[in-house]
Amino acid sequence: MDKFVIHGGIPLRGKIKISGGKNAALPMLAASLLTPEPIVYHNVPQLSDIFTIKRLLTDLGVIFNGDDSLIAQAKKIKSHCAPYDLVRTMRASILVLGPLLAREGKAYVSLPGGCAIGPRPVDLHLRGLTQMGAEITLEGGYINARARRLKGAEIYLDIPTVTGTENLMMAASLAQGTTILKNAAREPEVVALAQMLKQMGAEIEGQGANIIKIKGAESLKGTKVTIIPDRIEAGTYMVAAGITGGKIYIENCCLEHLEAVVDKLREAGLTIEPEGSWVKVKAPQVIKSTDVTTLTYPGFPTDMQAQFMALMCLGNGVSVIKENVFENRFMHVPELRRLGANIKIEGASAIVKGVPRFTGAPVIATDLRASASLVLAGLAADGVTEINRVYHLDRGYEQMEKKLQALGAKIERVKD
Ligand SMILES: CC(=O)N[C@H]1[C@@H](OP(=O)(O)OP(=O)(O)OC[C@H]2O[C@@H](n3ccc(=O)[nH]c3=O)[C@H](O)[C@@H]2O)O[C@H](CO)[C@@H](O)[C@@H]1O
């Protein structure tokens, strides 16, 4: 397993380009199952999660050509099974359920199961599909779903689940009649998928609001799409500038998608300003301790909580960070403590008392954003930090060490 070795304490300076979003690309690639016609994708990030979904989709019958510009075509579906081996490495594999069921009337998809950040059930995906007429049974750890043709339905989501909204939007795009999703997710990635499905021939209204109306089509056609920038990657590099006392320029960054994050980083003292097509990010003299609560979009994203916590560890006072979206998303805390942080957990809140500095140490993390927070702490730390299990980072950060090296960081990938 590869690791990162970081010699910390260097203020980052220079320019960085943000990649296409992982969470935007995954559902948009799954949507290739909905049509026999080709789909052209631009700005596809080269991440292990993308390689995993391409592998899964290839097994299902999609033929791919290209890398960051990619053509996908599912002329014929040749399998209906998403096996446990792939689903367990990437929960987003559940995104093939809606499209397969809508196009083929059957799908056999491994249940994703829990993961490091919480139990993460998919009951709302299944309930929505059942309301659209699917018969679903759970057998040996698999979701066995059947339907003649899915029918439009009025579906209330107890929680505005992101992949649940995406799965149901894709299914509804090929269903007979109109589906109304109430309490739908409003994330920019949901809006991007809705836009793509509209280009393919579905009639969709309300994306970006909490009621989405989808009128299904008899068949969908091919289209061309560009994957929107990864807002979490952009937010992570903003923190990298702030935590190291640096100044960087970010390209391909959509500030509109980052309002809550930018707001909180400004409250913490960072300067964040658009400059032409770039965004300038400058560290403050003093990092101000700031409270934050994670929420669904447009609230502060849970996927930025760990990184923001790393910054708050060096704040000038006490910050309370409340995690509202996932039940168990504080795995970075014991590892940040190993680097010298002063953090106490009380239920869903972390009370972070600022310390003057981190000190390098070997650390390990069990999920993507926890690992990112350790990289950030390591960049700011005195001495050497070793981040183990870099494969978590490779799921969601394209060429992280190369991008950081270009900003002057001393970070190396060491192959084991
Ligand atoms: C590939 C992708 O886009 N992943 C993102 C997506 O994950 P994902 O779509 O899995 O997250 P959800 O929005 O579904 O989860 C939100 C909450 O709802 C709960 N829930 C969800 C579905 C369900 O059927 N039942 C249920 O109880 C979950 O356990 C969690 O507590 O949104 C999360 C929340 O912004 C992000 O952290 C992930 O990066």
Ligand SMILES: C=C(OP(=O)(O)O)C(=O)O
């Ligand atoms: C939790 C995340 O991803 P996933 O839903 O793919 O596990 C994430 O991107 O932080």
